[in-house]
Amino acid sequence: MNEKEFILMTSSKDYVGEYIRFYRERADLTQKKLAKLIKKTANSICDYETNKRVPSEETFIKIYEAINKIY
Numbered sequence: 001m002n003e004k005e006f007i008l009m010t011s012s013k014d015y016v017g018e019y020i021r022f023y024r025e026r027a028d029l030t031q032k033k034l035a036k037l038i039k040k041t042a043n044s045i046c047d048y049e050t051n052k053r054v055p056s057e058e059t060f061i062k063i064y065e066a067i068n069k070i071y
Contacts, residue, residue: 020048023067040059
């Protein structure tokens with residue numbers, strides 16, 4: 001998956017959290033580890049995954065890059 005596909009897949013507010021969690025777990029990352037990689041808090045990752053907040057496009061790219069480096 002490339003960056004553009006990742007952003008497109010996760011751009012639906014209804015499913016963004018599910019995709020982030022799926023790819024984070026697939027890369028064997030905890031919320032805390034992912035948060036550290038993208039310089040956010042674990043609470044932010046939790047909020048994204050539970051659809052309480054939608055990350056900005058810049059944050060999407062950081063999440064994608066962090067997961068892609070691991071996976």
